[in-house]
Amino acid sequence: MVVDLNADLGEGAGHDEAILEYISSANIACGWHAGDADTMRQCVRWALARGVAIGAHPSYPDRQYFGRTEMTLPPDSVYTSVLYQIGALQAIARGEGTRLHHVKPHGALYNQAAHDPLLAEAIVAAVQAADPALRLVGLAGSELVQHARAAGLVALDEAFVDRRYRADGTLVPRSAAGALIEDEAEALAQALQLVNGSVTSIDEQHIAIHADTLCLHGDSPYAVTFARLIHSQLLRHGITVSAT
Numbered sequence: 001m002v003v004d005l006n007a008d009l010g011e012g013a014g015h016d017e018a019i020l021e022y023i024s025s026a027n028i029a030c031g032w033h034a035g036d037a038d039t040m041r042q043c044v045r046w047a048l049a050r051g052v053a054i055g056a057h058p059s060y061p062d063r064q065y066f067g068r069t070e071m072t073l074p075p076d077s078v079y080t081s082v083l084y085q086i087g088a089l090q091a092i093a094r095g096e097g098t099r100l101h102h103v104k105p106h107g108a109l110y111n112q113a114a115h116d117p118l119l120a121e122a123i124v125a126a127v128q129a130a131d132p133a134l135r136l137v138g139l140a141g142s143e144l145v146q147h148a149r150a151a152g153l154v155a156l157d158e159a160f161v162d163r164r165y166r167a168d169g170t171l172v173p174r175s176a177a178g179a180l181i182e183d184e185a186e187a188l189a190q191a192l193q194l195v196n197g198s199v200t201s202i203d204e205q206h207i208a209i210h211a212d213t214l215c216l217h218g219d220s221p222y223a224v225t226f227a228r229l230i231h232s233q234l235l236r237h238g239i240t241v242s243a244t
Contacts, residue, residue, distance in 0.1 A: 033067025
């Protein structure tokens, strides 16, 4: 079995280089919610040196609230903004002698595209325009991954080891109590459960979920500890950690 382990980088957490030792895919902030050209270039260099797949992590224009504010923007505006952000990281990657592997929207853009077909279509169109060989990462079973596949893109169903789920397979909102998993034993248990095709919701229901890639939030203070533990335990269970 092969499992991709991804994390969001370039968001100012201060441990990007350390977490790259344990993950197989990096989602690099493109400047609209965090980061800038220099952090993008540094993250690309670190990832390239470790053989970690490089992806763009575009967001709404929301540095004040870290891209986590829901917005209602015209689909054309979303298309242009996502294409712009992908293009910026593409150029930096090209300058370092490499290319992008995937795109994963960030924060509110990611969550809204999970259920909004117009938003999903705009993101899919931007990825196609940037490079139709790019993989598109979205919440498992969401509108975004469904639209990506219908358009001929390779879509990766994503699940989270450090977030709790509702019974419908969506994430518990960050504003709700218990949304974040902060205990390493619980994060590990959820990672292993997800690898086997299910997750336990916050109200103790077991739900089926298919995950091509598992995410650790790189801005979490527990990110490196979780990544190290999950990486070692996946290997111990005979699971290869690699980008897909």
